[in-house]
Amino acid sequence: MEKLAENKIVQDLLPQKFGKQGQIWVVCLLAICAVGFYAYCRQLYYGLEVTALRDYASWGIYISNFVFFVAISLVGSLITAVLRLTDVHWSTPLTRIAEIIAVSAISFAGLIIIVDMGRPDRFYNLFTHGRLQSPIIWDVIVITTYLFISLLLLYFPLLPDLKIMIAFKEKNGKSLQKLYEFLGSFWKNKPEQFKITDKAINILSITIIPVAFAIHTVTSWLFATTYRPGWDSTNFGAYFISGAFLVGAGGVLIAMYVFRTHYKLEKYITDDHFDKMGKVVVLLALVYLYFNINEFLVPAFKMKKSEEEHLMGLFTGEFSPIFWFAISASMLIPILILVFKKGRKPKWAFFAGILVVVGSWFKRFLIVTPTLLHPFLPMHDVPKNYTTYIPTWEEWAIAGGSLAGALLVITFFARIFPIIPIHETIIETDSHEKA
Amino acid sequence: MKTNENSRREFLATTLLAGAALAGCGGNPFTPDEVTDVKPSGEMVKLLSVDGEIIEVDKAFLKPVPEMPSVPNSEARVGIPGKKFAMVIDLSRCKSVKKCQSACNHMHHIHPGQNWIKVYPMQESEKTAPYWQPTTCMHCDEPPCVKVCPVDATFKRKDGIVLIDSDRCVGCRFCMAACPYSSRVFNWEEPQIEKEIADKPYSCETSVPQKKGTVGKCDFCPDMVRQGSLPHCVSACPNGVFFFGDILEDSVTNGAETFRFSDLIKDKSGYRLMEDLGTKPSVYYLPPVNRNFPFENTESEKK
Numbered sequence: 001m002e003k004l005a006e007n008k009i010v011q012d013l014l015p016q017k018f019g020k021q022g023q024i025w026v027v028c029l030l031a032i033c034a035v036g037f038y039a040y041c042r043q044l045y046y047g048l049e050v051t052a053l054r055d056y057a058s059w060g061i062y063i064s065n066f067v068f069f070v071a072i073s074l075v076g077s078l079i080t081a082v083l084r085l086t087d088v089h090w091s092t093p094l095t096r097i098a099e100i101i102a103v104s105a106i107s108f109a110g111l112i113i114i115v116d117m118g119r120p121d122r123f124y125n126l127f128t129h130g131r132l133q134s135p136i137i138w139d140v141i142v143i144t145t146y147l148f149i150s151l152l153l154l155y156f157p158l159l160p161d162l163k164i165m166i167a168f169k170e171k172n173g174k175s176l177q178k179l180y181e182f183l184g185s186f187w188k189n190k191p192e193q194f195k196i197t198d199k200a201i202n203i204l205s206i207t208i209i210p211v212a213f214a215i216h217t218v219t220s221w222l223f224a225t226t227y228r229p230g231w232d233s234t235n236f237g238a239y240f241i242s243g244a245f246l247v248g249a250g251g252v253l254i255a256m257y258v259f260r261t262h263y264k265l266e267k268y269i270t271d272d273h274f275d276k277m278g279k280v281v282v283l284l285a286l287v288y289l290y291f292n293i294n295e296f297l298v299p300a301f302k303m304k305k306s307e308e309e310h311l312m313g314l315f316t317g318e319f320s321p322i323f324w325f326a327i328s329a330s331m332l333i334p335i336l337i338l339v340f341k342k343g344r345k346p347k348w349a350f351f352a353g354i355l356v357v358v359g360s361w362f363k364r365f366l367i368v369t370p371t372l373l374h375p376f377l378p379m380h381d382v383p384k385n386y387t388t389y390i391p392t393w394e395e396w397a398i399a400g401g402s403l404a405g406a407l408l409v410i411t412f413f414a415r416i417f418p419i420i421p422i423h424e425t426i427i428e429t430d431s432h433e434k435a
Numbered sequence: 436m437k438t439n440e441n442s443r444r445e446f447l448a449t450t451l452l453a454g455a456a457l458a459g460c461g462g463n464p465f466t467p468d469e470v471t472d473v474k475p476s477g478e479m480v481k482l483l484s485v486d487g488e489i490i491e492v493d494k495a496f497l498k499p500v501p502e503m504p505s506v507p508n509s510e511a512r513v514g515i516p517g518k519k520f521a522m523v524i525d526l527s528r529c530k531s532v533k534k535c536q537s538a539c540n541h542m543h544h545i546h547p548g549q550n551w552i553k554v555y556p557m558q559e560s561e562k563t564a565p566y567w568q569p570t571t572c573m574h575c576d577e578p579p580c581v582k583v584c585p586v587d588a589t590f591k592r593k594d595g596i597v598l599i600d601s602d603r604c605v606g607c608r609f610c611m612a613a614c615p616y617s618s619r620v621f622n623w624e625e626p627q628i629e630k631e632i633a634d635k636p637y638s639c640e641t642s643v644p645q646k647k648g649t650v651g652k653c654d655f656c657p658d659m660v661r662q663g664s665l666p667h668c669v670s671a672c673p674n675g676v677f678f679f680g681d682i683l684e685d686s687v688t689n690g691a692e693t694f695r696f697s698d699l700i701k702d703k704s705g706y707r708l709m710e711d712l713g714t715k716p717s718v719y720y721l722p723p724v725n726r727n728f729p730f731e732n733t734e735s736e737k738k
Contacts, residue, residue: 058621134582136585140585227613227712377617381536381555
């Protein structure tokens with residue numbers, strides 16, 4: 001009886017070939033990536049001139065995209081580490097989804113920062129001439145650390161699954177079989193091996209929490225260590241981290257829905273999961289809302305001259321449509337949807353997840369650009385187009401290409417590896433049945 | 436007149452020094468095959484030798500050095516020993532002629548439209564008086580740009596000057612975000628410079644040639660200072676707005692007038708911009724009182 005259930009689980013969860021929908025999806029993503037790549041080639045050739053970035057708005061959607069990627073990658077630590085350490089078991093089927101989002105997002109965060117550099121050919125200078133007092137170097141260090149810990153957290157729980165997959169030699173095909181054997185042929189399901197990986201996963205789960213806090217705190221410090229209105233805030237670290245957990249959880253809601261409907265995983269990603277994740281998102285949105293109130297209301301109460309222009313630009317000025325859209329889409333509306341039991345049904349939760357993620361992307365744009373367009377000394381003695389920032393098609397193409405690239409990594413990962421941990425699911429069902 | 440003679444003598448001495456240096460490097464500049472081309476003209480000139488002796492050389496053997504070789508990067512990073520440079524900008528004299536700006540743009544081959552020196556029409560509030568405020572790089576003693584640079588491409592020298600090594604800059608633009616005075620500009624595209632200048636090796640002291648994908652800003656013209664001259668903006672200003680000098684010598688000059696720095700700041704209530712940020716700028720401002728010119732903003736009409 002038990003054996004049968006186990007076979008069923010394995011059959012359900014083994015990675016599947018792309019169907020027609022999957023193929024169209026991959027082709028679309030590849031096309032977006034190709035356009036982005038072409039735009040980047042143009043940027044390499046002509047310089048950052050092809051962007052709308054100028055001396056005042058010297059950072060734009062590349063940097064907001066970077067902050068977005070770092071933010072969404074934090075979800076890996078939330079789901080795998082925080083929930084694991086607090087002994088929450090319902091999140092087990094979601095760990096791998098969260099972890100691959102983390103790995104792919106943090107890799108593209110690194111890539112997009114190179115895209116933003118005026119001299120990517122001198123990237124090695126960061127290592128040959130790096131100076132520890134610059135927050136950029138801190139970011140390089142913590143992001144690399146986070147990437148490696150996340151990769152290990154993805155890999156160790158994958159080992160027992162690799163053993164299961166290696167058994168399906170004919171189904172895998174030659175190259176995939178080789179990959180699985182390369183990654184996991186040493187794994188024999190021995191108790192000692194489990195002992196080692198369990199211990200390693202525990203250690204990694206503990207270490208990843210401070211590292212995750214560090215990546216996003218340091219990213220916030222890229223702004224908060226400057227004097228500018230809108231960035232000069234002691235609230236910034238906590239504000240960024242709470243926002244990061246929110247967008248990551250929103251991303252997981254989307255991924256849960258897509259994988260569940262596409263791979264028919266209703267038995268594994270249940271309505272109950274949406275219900276619980278929905279509650280998590282409400283909590284995180286409330287926390288982020290709290291930090292937003294701190295971030296905007298306190299300076300608005302004082303209305304210091306330097307802050308005033310910036311704040312009024314957001315509240316009622318040129319950035320107000322994006323500002324109010326971002327606040328309502330990333331926090332208010334999702335809270336209103338997910339606070340109700342009906343709103344936590346998969347479809348509504350999926351919709352709320354999309355709102356959170358899209359709103360959060362624009363929120364990152366608002367963190368970066370409006371501040372730069374409100375310098376201490378008025379904008380002066382520059383060409384007219386230096387005083388505004390409307391991204392060019394090259395910037396949209398590159399930013400879009402990086403987002404498509406991140407989705408592509410997740411897609412291919414789900415094609416090659418089981419997106420729901422097979423071994424852990426079997427263990428969970430076993431313990432449920434025994435209980 | 437006297438200064439002219441002095442500088443010529445200095446120039447010739449340097450020529451000789453340069454010749455000697457070349458000889459030391461192995462390639463003798465007076466090799467026979469070269470000398471055969473040059474016929475003595477019979478006209479002799481007096482030169483100051485390295486030992487301080489006056490010597491006579493035939494004019495035909497003199498080779499002009501096209502320009503002073505710039506100091507090596509390692510020296511440019513240290514600065515001129517025993518100096519601490521500062522600038523005083525007298526707002527009562529400025530009428531936004533912008534000769535400072537055009538001279539600076541010309542000498543540093545700055546991209547059209549961009550400026551290292553900006554002349555702001557300032558008015559603190561509705562009822563207060565408007566005035567012109569030229570800004571250069573503030574060469575802060577606590578430079579926020581230097582703090583954030585990840586690769587030490589922008590650095591603070593012992594003589595107080597903040598410079599940029601465009602051969603090292605990675606173009607992350609963190610320094611631009613960090614600078615509260617908006618004094619930094621970026622080379623968004625390939626700089627439009629004549630090939631002859633673009634091909635020169637970059638010097639931190641001249642900030643020339645500017646390079647694509649790197650940051651540029653006012654450098655206090657240390658190359659001019661090394662030669663005993665004033666920065667381009669100082670000598671270009673027809674109204675003597677800019678004073679430049681050494682705080683350790685306690686003197687600043689705009690070329691025509693020289694003041695004791697401490698007295699000038701004391702007598703005219705000099706101040707620095709955004710003192711509350713703690714950046715400790717090296718540029719001081721004298722308030723726009725007893726003005727030489729009324730404030731006339733023709734720029735806003737042009738728009």
